[in-house]
Amino acid sequence: MPLPALLQNRLALPVIAAPMFLVSSPELVIAQCRAGIVGAIPALNARSSEIFSGWLDQLGNLPATAAPYAVNLILHPSNTRLEADLAICEQHRAPVIITSMSARADVVERVHAWGGIVLHDVVNARHARKAISQGVDGLVLVAGGAGGHAGSLNPIGFVREVRSFYDGPLALGGAISDGAGILAAQAAGADLAYMGTRFIATEEAQADADYKQMVLDATATDILYTPRFSVAGASFLKASVARCGFDTETGLPVDTSQENKSVVWRDIWSAGQGVGVINDLPPVAELVTRLAAEYRAARERLAG
Numbered sequence: 001m002p003l004p005a006l007l008q009n010r011l012a013l014p015v016i017a018a019p020m021f022l023v024s025s026p027e028l029v030i031a032q033c034r035a036g037i038v039g040a041i042p043a044l045n046a047r048s049s050e051i052f053s054g055w056l057d058q059l060g061n062l063p064a065t066a067a068p069y070a071v072n073l074i075l076h077p078s079n080t081r082l083e084a085d086l087a088i089c090e091q092h093r094a095p096v097i098i099t100s101m102s103a104r105a106d107v108v109e110r111v112h113a114w115g116g117i118v119l120h121d122v123v124n125a126r127h128a129r130k131a132i133s134q135g136v137d138g139l140v141l142v143a144g145g146a147g148g149h150a151g152s153l154n155p156i157g158f159v160r161e162v163r164s165f166y167d168g169p170l171a172l173g174g175a176i177s178d179g180a181g182i183l184a185a186q187a188a189g190a191d192l193a194y195m196g197t198r199f200i201a202t203e204e205a206q207a208d209a210d211y212k213q214m215v216l217d218a219t220a221t222d223i224l225y226t227p228r229f230s231v232a233g234a235s236f237l238k239a240s241v242a243r244c245g246f247d248t249e250t251g252l253p254v255d256t257s258q259e260n261k262s263v264v265w266r267d268i269w270s271a272g273q274g275v276g277v278i279n280d281l282p283p284v285a286e287l288v289t290r291l292a293a294e295y296r297a298a299r300e301r302l303a304g
Contacts (some may be wrong), residue, residue, distance in 0.1 A: 003169050003191050004117050004137060006068045006095055012036025013292050015182060016119075016140070017173050018144050018196030019072035019098060020148060021045065022266055025206040026058045028199065031284035033059075033066040038192075040070035040098055042161050049084040056092040070096035070119070075104055090114050098140060100149070103131035111158055119171065123151025123233075126285045138169030140194050144225075145175030147272030149234045152225065156188045163189040175220070177274030181296025183302075197272040203283045211269045212281055220273040226251040240269040 002008070003262045017024075019040040032039030040259045043057075045234065046052035060070045073085060087098060090110065097111050099120045102202040120131040121140035128139055141162060143155035151158070155174040168288045172185040173194030200207050201215045214237050224241055227233045229253030238248040244267050245254055282290070 003053050006117070007038070007169065007192070008202045008262075010036075010065070010067050011038070012067070013182065013295060014186065015191045015288075015291070016040060016070065016098075016192055016194050018146075018148070018173060018194050019045075019070070020196050020200065021270070023196075023200050023205050023207045023211075025204075026055045028204040028206060028284065029059060029069050030062065030080060030203070031204045032199070032288075033062050033069050035288035036067050038067050038070050038096060040072055040096075042072040042074075043076060043080070043085040044081065049081055049088060052085055053088045053091075056088060058092065066087055068095040070094075070098050072098045072100060073107075075107060075275075076100075079206075086110065087140050089116075098137070101193065103127075103136060105134040108135045110139075113213055119169070124153060124158075125161050128166065132168070134298040138171065138191075139166070139191070140171045140173060141192070143172065143174030145220075145223075145235075145273035146173045146194075147223075147235050148270045149230065149232050149264075150174070150225070150272070152233060155185070159185075159188045159190050171271075175272050175274040177272075177277050178289060179244035179291045179296070180298040182275070182291065182295050183298040186244060197274050198278060198287070199284070200271065201278050201281050202287055207269075211240075214269060215271050215275055215278055216273065216281070218275040219284070220276045223271060223273050224248055224251065228252070235270060235272055237269045237271050237275075244268055 002223030015037040017039050019042040024041045029041045029220050093114045097118050103120045111118050117137040119138045120136040122128045143158045144152045171188045171192040171194040172190035176195050177198040178195045185193040222238050223235050224238050225235045236237045
């Protein structure tokens with residue numbers, strides 16, 4: 001099954017930039033789309049639906065030659081803003097919706113009614129089958145090694161298992177930080193690479209300067225994957241975990257008297273295992289140009 005036209009004709013590189021909590025902003029997404037990759041933003045990064053609407057006003061001014069933008073919507077019942085934010089997406093005719101934490105046919109139908117497409121992120125084959133049954137247009141496979149909320153499955157094994165029963169559009173995420181990784185995702189069977197962590201270390205990212213530096217300093221072994229700080233397994237920079245008083249191997253408080261200590265996500269920073277090849281803070285346009293050159297070089301190397 002071919003990719004939808006808007007994910008083929010307007011992309012300079014087969015990449016979706018993952019929506020990242022506290023990092024993705026209109027400025028980052030605009031830079032990503034102008035550079036020729038899908039830029040995605042979580043609706044909940046905006047403090048209110050009114051602010052979110054203003055963000056989509058900005059994204060609606062992208063030139064016709066830019067890649068499409070995407071909005072991440074959390075469909076879990078705990079998201080009290082879902083209906084308001086979905087209505088705003090409808091008003092702005094958001095081209096791509098990335099849904100998380102539930103797959104719902106009614107949401108898919110509503111997005112289709114305004115001409116948009118729905119991609120749903122999943123961490124295992126069972127979730128993939130459920131999303132397919134709800135009529136989504138494609139899947140985002142969030143595999144082991146990815147930043148933020150992620151699964152624990154090996155990326156190659158995961159994409160090959162899903163490809164055994166699904167021939168629709170697939171994006172694969174999990175420790176992809178350079179052009180060779182983008183090609184590897186396609187070689188495994190995905191259509192697109194889903195990249196987040198590499199874009200934390202860019203000029204336009206909304207991340208704190210210390211957060212960016214922590215990404216530059218980290219290697220793959222400096223990432224802790226744990227369900228300790230959220231409702232599901234997620235990947236965090238161990239240095240930020242330690243700074244907040246938690247053990248970097250277990251996620252438990254170092255001071256046992258603080259066993260019920262609460263955690264705020266803005267204090268414990270997420271990143272994936274692809275940090276080991278990130279060593280600078282370029283503007284997005286420069287980074288995407290570099291990724292494209294690395295992607296071409298990887299293809300030529302294999303062809304040779």
